[in-house]
Amino acid sequence: MIEFKDVQKYYGDYHALRGITATIKAGEFFSLLGPSGCGKTTLLRTIAGFEGISSGAVLIDGKSMAEVPPNLRPTNMVFQSYAIFPHLTVEQNVGFGLRKDPRSVAEKQKAVDEALGMVGLKGYGKRAAHALSGGQRQRVALARALILKPKVLLLDEPLSALDKKIREQMQMELIKLQREVGITFVLVTHDQEEALVMSDRIAVMFEGEIAQLADPETLYRKPANRKVAEFIGTMNFLPASIVSEDTGKITVDAEGFGRIEINATQVSKANPGDGPSVGFRPETLTLLFDGQTASDRESTATVSEVVYYGDMTYYDVKLAGSDTPLRLSMRNTPGRPVLDIGAPTRVAWSAGAMVLFR
Ligand SMILES: Nc1ncnc2c1ncn2[C@@H]1O[C@H](COP(=O)(O)OP(=O)(O)OP(=O)(O)O)[C@@H](O)[C@H]1O
């Protein structure tokens, strides 16, 4: 439905988009994820038509948007800096796009009330917009876009000013809403957790390029390179050397783990200039308590850091023969002790959960 074909964008000498080629499917929840300055907003604005491109093409429903001004595109955008009209009331803001709508006043009021309900601002309609908190303004901006039922809704960090609780609530509301109305959502965020929770697919961007475009699970389990692996969640890395390569498997010596075999499908790119390493997520490493044995492999280790989170405890451990701290996460079940720093312990692990970066 939305296609980018080798999109290049220069701001003067600055090369902001460096050959973006990707397709966003109709009805999907798509996210652009990446660090500050990587070009997310710029790319989103090329869909809306607020940003011209230097070369390449942006197509919507197979039609080039080159000559189509923003107001004639089937898109609506919620801006990063929630631009609402401070001198209007909340409901005047939300209903702003309905000024020329032929529906009756009562019907429009109903639509406004519905939109306010969707963003959790029921009863705020008569309030002056300037008398709202930052998070409430953001939600007014969202309601104002939703009420127009665009084919494509472009969201530039729409939840960034919200506190954790409301943010998580709004994430759920947005997912539900998107499923109900079937609008294509394109969300810009620098928050990897938000992208993982909300998206059907995610484009991870660095420095004007898409490093990987995939569903959340693939991004998490099979990152295309070390940069993506580090940006999405937490990953442990241990230096490794390659011993031999067979069809289907690669044998490596990894610091602290010793000799392990890695499936050839679990291979990703190291950073340029770096040697090989094995990477694995915190939840694939498990502390063994008294009497427990590993189903696959185990190693002795020492606790070097403990962070207690209520439901979970995060530990850093160092394997015998390694000075690299490894992060692991354990659910706090009743009766399970929380270990102290310096405590000797054992950890269970499995080569099947590892990715070789080379
Ligand atoms: N109008 C402009 N003129 C010159 N450079 C610009 C302009 N707009 C953006 N840039 C530059 O282009 C790069 C990409 O900007 P963009 O706003 O797309 O980043 P972003 O990924 O949305 O970042 P953030 O997460 O901070 O919002 C940045 O380095 C920015 O400084």
Ligand SMILES: [Mg+2]
């Ligand atoms: Mg931005």
